[in-house]
Amino acid sequence: TSAPVITIDGPSGTGKGTIAALLAERLGWHLLDSGALYRTLALAARRADVDLDDDAALGALAERIEVVPDGERVWLDGEDVSAPIRTAQAGADASRVAVHRSVRAALLDWQRAAARPPGLIADGRDMGSQVFPAAVLKVFLDASPEERAMRRYKQLKDKGLDANLPNLIQELRVRDARDRERSESPLQVPSGGVVVDSTELTIDEVLAQVVSLAQQAL
Numbered sequence: 001t002s003a004p005v006i007t008i009d010g011p012s013g014t015g016k017g018t019i020a021a022l023l024a025e026r027l028g029w030h031l032l033d034s035g036a037l038y039r040t041l042a043l044a045a046r047r048a049d050v051d052l053d054d055d056a057a058l059g060a061l062a063e064r065i066e067v068v069p070d071g072e073r074v075w076l077d078g079e080d081v082s083a084p085i086r087t088a089q090a091g092a093d094a095s096r097v098a099v100h101r102s103v104r105a106a107l108l109d110w111q112r113a114a115a116r117p118p119g120l121i122a123d124g125r126d127m128g129s130q131v132f133p134a135a136v137l138k139v140f141l142d143a144s145p146e147e148r149a150m151r152r153y154k155q156l157k158d159k160g161l162d163a164n165l166p167n168l169i170q171e172l173r174v175r176d177a178r179d180r181e182r183s184e185s186p187l188q189v190p191s192g193g194v195v196v197d198s199t200e201l202t203i204d205e206v207l208a209q210v211v212s213l214a215q216q217a218l
């Protein structure tokens with residue numbers, strides 16, 4: 001496609017999703033939350049009793065279901081699954097199904113179809129390295145594990161949910177390790193990527209940096 005793409009990759013808890021949504025709004029571009037697609041496939045697998053470690057069965061399931069990302073919402077066979085895919089379980093399941101080659105291949109088409117004029121902001125783990133290697137700007141958003149766990153903790157508390165910081169740090173370590181060490185599209189700084197470390201920055205400060213990078217790139 002000819003629509004310009006800006007990718008925002010990085011580990012979970014760095015504020016990628018928030019920054020991607022704000023940048024899309026600022027530029028008037030489309031938004032793709034690729035993690036939501038992995039979460040949706042994981043949810044579909046749980047519901048259909050498909051083994052989360054069965055590469056072939058997951059690939060077949062991905063071909064059979066209709067998943068439509070729509071900004072910050074996702075539709076699974078016509079059902080809005082935006083809420084059920086946000087549980088910690090769906091996140092952990094997503095990171096399990098994401099190691100499979102057949103899954104990543106099936107999701108490639110769904111993701112590339114989102115690149116439409118006037119442009120797309122895509123956030124995930126391999127947006128710059130695998131899905132949109134020709135992106136006009138590739139941001140890699142990072143932050144220390146402690147800071148990321150703390151942000152998640154506050155988010156949950158703000159929603160009135162139960163949260164345990166040591167457990168959150170542990171879950172984040174497991175997910176990080178799986179994302180960085182897998183052989184299929186591991187989480188890494190893409191070639192040509194610009195690292196932005198948000199550990200000491202507010203959302204507004206990160207957004208200002210990313211907007212300025214976008215202005216230089218466009």
Ligand code: C5P
Binds near residue numbers: 035036039123124
């Ligand atoms: O970003 P989010 O936490 O929603 O992603 C859930 C999981 O989906 C990640 O931990 C990762 O394993 C997987 N994922 C991926 N590639 C992407 C986006 C997400 O492997 N582009």
